[in-house]
Amino acid sequence: MRTLKEIKCGDTVKVIRLEGEGPVKRRIMDMGITKGVEIFVRKVAPLGDPVEVTVRGYELSLRKADASMIIVE
Amino acid sequence: MIKIALAGNPNCGKTTLFNALTGSNQFVGNWPGVTVEKKEGKLKGHKDAVIMDLPGIYSLSPYTLEEVVARNYLINEKPDVILNIIDGTNIERNLYLSTQLMELGIPVIIAVNMMDIVKKSGDQIYIDRLSEKLGCEVVEISALKGEGIKEAADRAVWLAQQNKKTPAVHHFQSEVETILNRIEDKLGSQIPNEQKRFFAIKLLEKDDKIVTLMNVVPNVEDEIKEIEDMMDDDTESIITNERYLYISSIIDECCKKNSKGKLTVSDRIDHVVTNRFLALPIFALVMILVYVVSVTTVGGWATDWANDGVFGDGWHLFSIGTTDYENAVEEYDRAEQILVAFDEGEDVAQIMDEEENVTETVTLNDSVVSKANEIAEAGEPDPSEFGVWVPGIPGILESGLDALNCADWLKGLILDGIVAGVGAVLGFVPQMLVLFLFLAFLEACGYMARVAFIMDRIFRKFGLSGKSFIPMLIGTGCGVPGIMASRTIENDRDRKMTIMTTTFIPCSAKLPIIALISGALFHGAWWVAPSAYFVGIAAIICSGIMLKKTKMFAGDPAPFVMELPAYHMPTVSNVLRSMWERGWSFIKKAGTIILLSTIFVWFTSYFGWIDGQFRMLDAMELDHSILASIGNAIAWIFTPLGWGDWKSAVAAITGLVAKENVVGTFGILFGFSEVAENGTEIWTMLAASMTAAAAYSFLVFNLLCAPCFAAMGAIKREMNNAKWFWFAVGYQTVLAYAVALCVYQFATFFTTGAFGIGTMIALVITAGFLFLLCRPYKESQRLNVSSVMSSK
Numbered sequence A: 001m002r003t004l005k006e007i008k009c010g011d012t013v014k015v016i017r018l019e020g021e022g023p024v025k026r027r028i029m030d031m032g033i034t035k036g037v038e039i040f041v042r043k044v045a046p047l048g049d050p051v052e053v054t055v056r057g058y059e060l061s062l063r064k065a066d067a068s069m070i071i072v073e
Numbered sequence B: 001m002i003k004i005a006l007a008g009n010p011n012c013g014k015t016t017l018f019n020a021l022t023g024s025n026q027f028v029g030n031w032p033g034v035t036v037e038k039k040e041g042k043l044k045g046h047k048d049a050v051i052m053d054l055p056g057i058y059s060l061s062p063y064t065l066e067e068v069v070a071r072n073y074l075i076n077e078k079p080d081v082i083l084n085i086i087d088g089t090n091i092e093r094n095l096y097l098s099t100q101l102m103e104l105g106i107p108v109i110i111a112v113n114m115m116d117i118v119k120k121s122g123d124q125i126y127i128d129r130l131s132e133k134l135g136c137e138v139v140e141i142s143a144l145k146g147e148g149i150k151e152a153a154d155r156a157v158w159l160a161q162q163n164k165k166t167p168a169v170h171h172f173q174s175e176v177e178t179i180l181n182r183i184e185d186k187l188g189s190q191i192p193n194e195q196k197r198f199f200a201i202k203l204l205e206k207d208d209k210i211v212t213l214m215n216v217v218p219n220v221e222d223e224i225k226e227i228e229d230m231m232d233d234d235t236e237s238i239i240t241n242e243r244y245l246y247i248s249s250i251i252d253e254c255c256k257k258n259s260k261g262k263l264t265v266s267d268r269i270d271h272v273v274t275n276r277f278l279a280l281p282i283f284a285l286v287m288i289l290v291y292v293v294s295v296t297t298v299g300g301w302a303t304d305w306a307n308d309g310v311f312g313d314g315w316h317l318f319s320i321g322t323t324d325y326e327n328a329v330e331e332y333d334r335a336e337q338i339l340v341a342f343d344e345g346e347d348v349a350q351i352m353d354e355e356e357n358v359t360e361t362v363t364l365n366d367s368v369v370s371k372a373n374e375i376a377e378a379g380e381p382d383p384s385e386f387g388v389w390v391p392g393i394p395g396i397l398e399s400g401l402d403a404l405n406c407a408d409w410l411k412g413l414i415l416d417g418i419v420a421g422v423g424a425v426l427g428f429v430p431q432m433l434v435l436f437l438f439l440a441f442l443e444a445c446g447y448m449a450r451v452a453f454i455m456d457r458i459f460r461k462f463g464l465s466g467k468s469f470i471p472m473l474i475g476t477g478c479g480v481p482g483i484m485a486s487r488t489i490e491n492d493r494d495r496k497m498t499i500m501t502t503t504f505i506p507c508s509a510k511l512p513i514i515a516l517i518s519g520a521l522f523h524g525a526w527w528v529a530p531s532a533y534f535v536g537i538a539a540i541i542c543s544g545i546m547l548k549k550t551k552m553f554a555g556d557p558a559p560f561v562m563e564l565p566a567y568h569m570p571t572v573s574n575v576l577r578s579m580w581e582r583g584w585s586f587i588k589k590a591g592t593i594i595l596l597s598t599i600f601v602w603f604t605s606y607f608g609w610i611d612g613q614f615r616m617l618d619a620m621e622l623d624h625s626i627l628a629s630i631g632n633a634i635a636w637i638f639t640p641l642g643w644g645d646w647k648s649a650v651a652a653i654t655g656l657v658a659k660e661n662v663v664g665t666f667g668i669l670f671g672f673s674e675v676a677e678n679g680t681e682i683w684t685m686l687a688a689s690m691t692a693a694a695a696y697s698f699l700v701f702n703l704l705c706a707p708c709f710a711a712m713g714a715i716k717r718e719m720n721n722a723k724w725f726w727f728a729v730g731y732q733t734v735l736a737y738a739v740a741l742c743v744y745q746f747a748t749f750f751t752t753g754a755f756g757i758g759t760m761i762a763l764v765i766t767a768g769f770l771f772l773l774c775r776p777y778k779e780s781q782r783l784n785v786s787s788v789m790s791s792k
Helices: A023-030 B014-022 B065-076 B088-101 B115-120 B127-134 B149-162 B174-187 B193-204 B221-231 B235-254 B265-273 B279-296 B298-310 B322-343 B366-377 B393-403 B408-426 B429-445 B447-462 B466-475 B479-488 B492-504 B508-521 B528-547 B572-606 B619-624 B626-641 B646-654 B661-669 B680-689 B692-704 B709-719 B722-752 B757-774 B786-790
Strands: A012-018 A038-044 A051-055 A058-062 A070-072 B002-008 B026-030 B037-042 B049-053 B081-087 B108-113 B137-140 B314-316 B348-353 B358-363 B389-391 B561-563 B607-610 B613-616
Touching: A012 A023, A023 B235, A023 B561, A058 B447, B002 B014, B002 B065, B002 B088, B002 B149, B014 B026, B014 B037, B014 B049, B014 B149, B014 B572, B026 B572, B081 B088, B081 B149, B088 B108, B088 B115, B088 B235, B108 B127, B108 B149, B127 B137, B127 B235, B137 B149, B174 B193, B174 B221, B174 B235, B193 B221, B193 B235, B221 B235, B265 B279, B265 B447, B279 B298, B279 B429, B279 B447, B279 B466, B298 B314, B298 B408, B298 B429, B322 B348, B322 B366, B393 B408, B408 B572, B408 B613, B408 B709, B429 B447, B429 B479, B429 B572, B447 B466, B447 B528, B447 B561, B466 B479, B466 B492, B479 B492, B479 B572, B479 B709, B492 B528, B492 B709, B492 B722, B508 B528, B508 B661, B508 B680, B508 B692, B528 B692, B528 B722, B528 B757, B572 B607, B572 B626, B572 B646, B572 B709, B607 B619, B607 B626, B619 B626, B619 B661, B626 B646, B626 B692, B626 B722, B646 B661, B646 B692, B661 B680, B692 B722, B709 B722, B722 B757
Parallel strands: B002 B049, B002 B081, B081 B108, B108 B137
Antiparallel strands: A012 A038, A012 A070, A038 A051, A051 A058, A058 B561, B026 B037, B037 B049, B314 B389, B348 B358, B607 B613
């Protein structure tokens, strides 16, 4: 079982499900990261965190800690 | 009157559309009691229609202040129509909000923005099909180019006049629909039919903020449990999933993407700008540019011009004649010094050049002396003889008041109280406008989001946002624009934290205090100035860590899941408008407090009892003033800090008007009507009156305590809440007191070995600090906004 945090830059993955609950999870889902959506990991910030991904055709940045809530294929 | 609510995601062109729709007919304020901006305007071309610009939001969840503000407005105020603007280049995520807006039982019209970019990239959006699928009006616009805007507005007004609710036609899968129907039935008659779906969904989502909008709350636990068991997920996720599934199901028919995989211009810019290796150097360059232009050069000149020119003696038009005048003044000073030396019978004169801090030795002979005599006899140079001299407001007013034979006290009130106070407000505005111009540009072009992206890792550790970097940087120049710059931070908690801590950084007005203490007590030791910055930064970091664990802050969750909008060139008018709005709001909201406090300090320092008689005082009689009595009365408070004499207390109070006043006040109290900026004249007297430990504690206190009135005004304006304002100022003062106390007590203990009750207290305070810094802490899961919203 991999999480989005472990995905290398330049890879595209499909979301299986999201762990956790509450505001952070809701926010991630509100921004379009839901079951079955494809995520392209675009880059990591110069200081190593957060990461930038492309989802549903736009750019989103999220922290690695939050990325580890997202289970991917 | 028709009420139109303008709703949409952040970065979708909402502000541009709002500006285009309303022109200059706007009223900018805040939503009651919160830091969220509220904008309202009259619709151009429709006399009886107003537009409310709702905060940019991604969803109607209960987790951010903006979302709660927006949905409370939509439910309570029931606008006649919602104009939902969506970004055509990012249609999937934008429609997510639309599906929620359509459940509110209010007519909805969707305006697809940035259609020009969509078409240019070769993509297609079929407006008719979109309209048919969504079951609402859809129009296409380009807010930036002004295309389709009037049509959209007319359509919105028409829709409002029809008064036909837009029914939500989108459906979720049948299991979810069945459960929703059951909840809708339970709602009964207290909720109007058209709002039932919205309330049912919110109840199903276990939304705790919705309860405050309902009289009777039906129990829906069974329904929640049933659907959660069936679909093996929590209800919030189920609904979110269903929305996106629905959008995905219609999007293929309504849009055709040809540009997939192609790199846009924005992608290419981003490739360079947030590149692993180039990001930090580019960031540093941008920040240096912002700093140099808005603090040291253009902004600095503007402030000097406003403070020393308009609200000072006066200025030379276009600076013509300034250099000649300064040279003449220098020559005059030189001649005076030569004559003084000659009168004292010296053979040589040591001439100090204060600006360059060099001493020149001149041998006195007849020709030198006679030339000096000549210059001195011509009298002090008059600035009005050089170039076009524009006298400052105080000068003009003074001669006017003299001509009217105005009473001294009234003249004092007008010149030293009111004009000085107005000057304190307006003096900062030119510099602020320069800074706001930058901020508006950086925000509008999309770089500000990247600043947060790049700096997040460092700043989030102490409860701040990556965007806090800019307020802090500007704060080294002046805290007032620094605080105002915190407006760019979208998270409420980060913003408040930034407002509270920005003024800990020594601003340029605190530098004279540093120079005074360093010169008087530490023989100008190299480490004093850097240590002041170190104290400031440490105060920010420690405050961040301590405050985020307090009850005031722990309430709000702060997820950092942020959109990085595409780069684009903002329009000149939007940037200028944003700049002006911020500058004006400072004048309007911060002006009163600054003016009143300046008048108060003026009154207390110019009135007092001399020989049993209450009268107005001369500047040099400050030691008889009410302020001196106040200083005497409160001096004991500062005894544990090592400087419990009334002079220091008075200096600290006048420092609230402007921090550089501390030096001048010491000068007056030691008998000098005027002292140099670093107060060289009083160094020996100050050194005799306090120990090094006390002096450093005085420095620390003045660096950290409540900032000047102008900065307090800015804090008040940005907090927009009396409780938060007092909390901020109180916290700063208490922290300053505690740190200064520890500095003095420990320094005294280590230098003299004296261990007393003060040392004990300092130890207790240190232990308290360590506890507050290290105590465990758990991020809250709930937005603590209900108390704020209901207090209106």
